[in-house]
Amino acid sequence: MSGGPALGSAKKIHQFLSFERIFFLILILAAVLRFAFLDLKLFHHDEAIHAWFSYKLLTEGTYLYDPSYHGPLLYYVTSGMFALFGDSDLVGRLVPALLGTLVVALVWPLHRLGYLDRRQTLVAAFFLAISPEMVYFSRFLRNDIFILFLTFVLLLALLLYFEREQLRWAALAGLATGLGLACKENMPIVLGIFGVYILYLLWSKKVPLPARWKRDLIVGTLVMAGVIVLFYSSFGAHPERVLTWIPDAVSHWWAMHEQERIGGPFFFYILLFILYELPIFILAAVGVGQFLRAGKTQGEKDSMYHLVRTSLQQAGLSVPEMRTFDKKEEFFRFCIVWMVLSLAAYAYIGEKVPWLILHQLLPMVFVATYAMTKRKALIALASVLFLAPVLWHVAYVPADVNEPIVQVQNSEDMREVMAFIDDANATAIASDRYWPLPWYYRGDKAEKISYYGRKIDESTFRSGKFDVVVTSDEDTYESLPGFEKRPYNLNYWFSWYDNKDRLLDYYFKRDGKMGNMRLEVFVRNTSAV
Structure with missing residues (x-):
């Protein structure tokens, strides 16, 4: 009978690719995308600072909360990783990569609870697995992937609590809240959105209060408070910070909001969605209309x-x-509200930075799966044709790339600068631009670098002590006797002003002029007589 063997093979493939196996394969894909070549690129400016503070905590036992660098959770976790596996770029990024993978894994319990059907589950997991921004910031030592994971845990804990009315889930919600507040100052935005919707559910009598809600609220609050006290007191070393971290955080970040230190238009994040997450963005808009x-x-x-x-x-x-x-319908109503309020909150906040898009992207992914027909699922699968090239460019190209997502990324040029420093007996940094060098020259290696923080008198270099002198191109020397001057990029970022007149061309080519900070590096000329 014609077609028999082919039909049998198709049936076997269908049986092998069960729902559970497909989800597992998506999870493996997510892990590979996050862990592969994890130290391919140099640390970002912020990553180097976070790793440096974590290293100081490990080696000196010193940590004091400073709202400029966000909450203590990241530093204690990263310090613990350094203690276990050694201090390196790769180790510093292991926990973010793990949390980014677990964000995909948490879609499974959401399905098991009955809030997503099989098709929605696979599409949501697939989007989270291959989203360029999800992958990029899962390979990045910043607080946001911590917050995103804890937000998802909090969501599941609340769903389980209102369904099963068990104390354990209230305690888990308190733990996720406490860890989130000990991580970054935008966690209150998540709590505000979740809290408003819970009040709506109670007011509309769609969800009743559990019988022992007062007991559970007290326990959850105590767990949250205990976590906050432990971390913000630096585990008892600075108990005074427990009382001052809230006013300090509010005053600092309100000042940053008003100053718009890193500003942008209110539609800044919409542009990023169009650049990196266009299929998700479009399907979410369709999902809202369908809902x-x-x-x-x-x-x-x-x-x-x-x-x-x-x-x-x-x-x-x-x-x-x-x-x-x-x-299920109520869950998608909540996700739409969550998405819209998140978009509004971050559109209003004056500090516009690419990693904050994660907190808007998570609910958008769920909204994108609403009424997930077979046709929409095929469209979602086809979106890999858009997402994969973008993902490859931003995460796996070992070069300076002209992408808004990278913001102030340390240039790959710095590898050559550090090669000169490695070969030198002593290096002078005659500039206030020197990160990420303190991270890469820590411990015993720090002894070969002298940080002056500014341009100094040329006579300092006549003694022959220094083999390398690093300056900023904005305040440098015309020349130094016995040295050869070489220009390098310190870091780089996407320049709106240099590309605003060629946006369509840039969208497809991702090229053009970048903004940057430049160094002038003077290397002793050993061939000079």
């Missing part, structure tokens, strides 16, 4: 039912109230 149409249709059905029910009651007949609560 609103479904709500209108359901509303018409409810009105007709209540009209008929009223008529029958007036005729003396008893008709039960129709149950209209659908937890």
Whole structure:
């Protein structure tokens, strides 16, 4: 019979690629994308600072909360990793990569609880696995992937608590909240959005208060408070910070908001979605439209039912109230509210930085899976044709790339600068631009570098002590006797001003002029007589 073997093979493939196996393969893909070549690129400016403070905590036991560098959780976790596996770029990025992988894994319990069907589960996991921004910031030593993971844990804990009314889930919600507040100052935005929606559910009587909610609230609050006290007191070393971290955080970040130190238009993050997450962005917009149409249709059905029910009651007949609560539909309503309020909050905040898009992207991914038909699932699968090239360019190209996502990334030029420093007996840094050098020259290696923090008198270099002199191109020397001058990029960023007149061309080519800070490096000329 023709087609028999082919049909049998197709059936075997279908049986092998079960829902569970496909999800597992997506999870493996997520892990590979996050852990592969994890130290391919130099640390970002902020990564170097975070790693340096973690190293100081490990080697000197010193940490004091400073809102400029966010909460203590990252430093204690990274310091612990350094203690276990050694201090390096790769080790510094291991926990972010793990958390980024676990964000994908947490889609599974969301499905098991009945909030996502199989198709929605696979598409949501797939989007989270290959999203350029999710992958990039899962390979990045910043606080945001910590917050994103804890936000997801908090969401699951709250869903489990209101469904099962068990104390353990209230305690887990308190733990996730406490760790989030000990991580970064934008966690209150998440708590505000979640809190508002819980109040709406209670007010509308869609969800009842658990019988022992007072006990559970107290326990959850105590767990949260205990975590906050431990971390902000530096585990008892600075108990005074427990009382001062909130006003310090509010005053510092409100000042940054008003100053707009790293400013941008209110639609800044929309541009990033179009650049990196266009399929998710489009499907989320479609999902919102579908949800609103479904709500209108359901509303018409409810009105007709209540009209008929009223008529029958007036005729003396008893008709039960129709149950209209659908937890899956309610979950997507929440995700739409979560997404919209997140977009609004970060559009308003004056500090516009690419990593904050993660907190808007997570709910958007769920909204994008609404009414996930087979046709939409195929479109989602085809989106890899858009996402994969973008992901490759931003995360795996070992070169300076002209992408807004990288912001102030340390240039690959610095590898050559550090090669000169490695070969030198002594190096002078005659500039206030020197990160990430303190991280890369820590411990015993720090002894060969002298940091002056500014341009100094040329006579300092006549003694022959220094083989390398590093200066900023904005305040440098015309020449130094016995040295050869070489220009290098210290760091780089996407320049709006240099590309704003060629946006369509830039969108497809990702090229053009970049903004940067430049160094002038003077290397002793050993061939001079």
